[in-house]
Amino acid sequence: MSIDPKSRIRTDGYDRVAADLVGRAASLSSATVHEAGGKIGVMPSAIKPVHPHFRICGPAVTVHSPGGDNLWLHYAIYAARPGDVLVVHCSGVYDHGYWGEVMSTAAQARQLGGLVIDGCVRDFTLLEEVGFPVFARGQCIRGTGKDKGAIGWVNAPILVDGLTVHAGDLVIGDNDGVVVVPQVRAEAVIAASEQRDADELTICERLKADETTLDIYKFG
Helix, strand or coil, X not given: CCXXXXXXXXXXXXXXXXXXXXXXXXXXXXXXXXXXXXXCCECCCCCEECCCCCCEEEEEEEEECCCCECHHHHHHHHHCCCCCEEEEECCCCCCCECCCHHHHHHHHHCCCCEEEEECEECCHHHHHHHCCCEXXXXXXXXXXXXXXXXXXXXXXXXXXXXXXXXXCCEEEEECCEEEEECHHHHHHHHHHHHHHHHHHHHHHHHHHCCCCHHHHCCCC
16 A cells, blocks of 8 residues: 655745855854754764765755665655755664665755765765765665655654754754754854854964963863
8 A cells, every 4th residue: 555655745834944044054063063052963973974075054854764765765855945954764774775876866956955864875986976965874785665655754853862853953964973953043053153163263372372271261
């Protein structure tokens, strides 16, 4: 029995982080945003960019995928808008190649912002050549199914290692990892992150002038 995907794909009716905030966040590091936001939003540390120059920053499109099946990822590519970042939960079944060259090419053609998947991908070399930013737990060649009767969701909340991700949240990823900022807090967290970066530049100048971290941070 087939599932009608339209009944489980949400394309509107939720708030999205504003485009101007995404633009401001693009220059911020994941670690800075995590700290400035009060140590929030950390995705599992195993999820890293497939290639070190990959970076993501954009609104989340959340995907709940049945384990070992990637049909709902295909649906999500065409439910997402330009700049959106797919954030995928694979039901804890990591060891499959849920994504590869063809899907990266499709997502890039749709001008999406990237993929964060709590699972594995394949086509390592080709993913770099395509250039679509992919963050994953690792690589695995094991194939996936395309079960039209398997239940999934697009843009329903997902839970990843205790972190709840909602559609429209701000997703930032770089070499250090991935952080998710709730849409309602994005403006405040971005402002705090910008201030933190400015403060740290000042601190580094003071260190170069022979002050110590013990004195600056009053650890002594």
